[in-house]
Amino acid sequence: MNNPALQTITVALGQRSYPVWIGSGLLADHARWRAMLRGRHALVISNTTVAPLYLPCIEAGLDGLKWSSFLLDDGEAHKSFANVGRALEALGQLGATRDACVIALGGGVVGDLAGFSAACWMRGIDFIQMPTTLLAMVDSSVGGKTGVNLPVGKNLAGAFHQPRAVIADIDTLATLPEREYHAGLAEVIKGAAIGDEPFFVWLEQHADALAARDPAAVLEAIARKVRYKAGVVARDETEQGKRALLNLGHTFGHALETAGHYTTLLHGEGVAIGMRLAAQLSERLGMSVAADTSRLQRLLEKLGLPTAIPPGMEAQQLLALMRLDKKNTAGVLRLILWRGIGRAEIVAGVAEADVLAVLQAATGH
Known part of the structure; x- marks a missing residue:
């Protein structure tokens, strides 16, 4: 897809280096991000606010794969171990193998929990960040920090697990609350x-x-x-x-x-x-x-x-x-x-x- 505004930034980590693509129309650029999926299973983790807006576009790009979705309620309070357990259950029901991919479609809560779930499944599978908030685009989607909150503190349980790619489509910011x-x-x-x-x-x-x-x-x-x-x-x-x-x-x-x-x-x-x-x-x-x-x-x-x-x-x-x-x-x-x-x-x-x-x-x- 021709995208003259596209910015490509590489997070240089040797064999685990990955691209961060920033621009307009990237979620609909299926050929770009579909190429980053190595297997035939995919789990899209999103939330109840973002999914109605953007999940249909992602679904179109997953045609031919065995995939499912797992939706969180919106908000920081839902970045919990209980929801990691539910995400892992969803991977199990999908029959996800070691070449499966988790797609994080949402803000920082979704990205952190999806990445942590990917790090836990079979001791680590691929995941792709598709941040839909400005906060996630500029911070949490880049760098591989994943995790969940505990009652005693924020992000106290987690893992460093780098994504395969980050797809930052700035068009999603149009629907972001002020x-x-x-x-x-x-x-x-x-x-x-x-x-x-x-x-x-x-x-x-x-x-x-x-x-x-x-x-x-x-x-x-x-x-x-x-x-x-x-x-x-x-x-x-x-x-x-x-x-x-x-x-x-x-x-x-x-x-x-x-x-x-x-x-x-x-x-x-x-x-x-x-x-x-x-x-x-x-x-x-x-x-x-x-x-x-x-x-x-x-x-x-x-x-x-x-x-x-x-x-x-x-x-x-x-x-x-x-x-x-x-x-x-x-x-x-x-x-x-x-x-x-x-x-x-x-x-x-x-x-x-x-x-x-x-x-x-x-x-x-």
């Missing part, structure tokens, strides 16, 4: 805030176009963020070092999501608030200046993102949840902080008293 779209922009901003100040400047200059979902601006933003993440993943696939930088705002954000029982905040909203808190903590520790925090806050708010902790959450509760973060070692807090825009770093041994002070200032108690 709040979900803005939540995706938080991960775009995060990539720039970590290590790409020129991209941050570009975002400031194109904030109005991004807020209006201008296709050219959206495509450019997705491609720049994915290109940055692909480079990080290629250098540190299993987060032993610098890949942890991609978690700027996430230790705070995951605690906020968990405190809200995965219903109060969308993931991107938690990350937005978490980035501001990380910037404030960096200020407190003398690593950065208030002007950078203000600049970050302005961009987040201009793109429709929250920067304040929701009412009812308590500092001590949030700190307790932060202790469960996967980046911590030997009971010591290990956070991603910064020395200003584009200069994030991993900081171990952050004093809990400093974290608590920032949380208390933000919650009022």
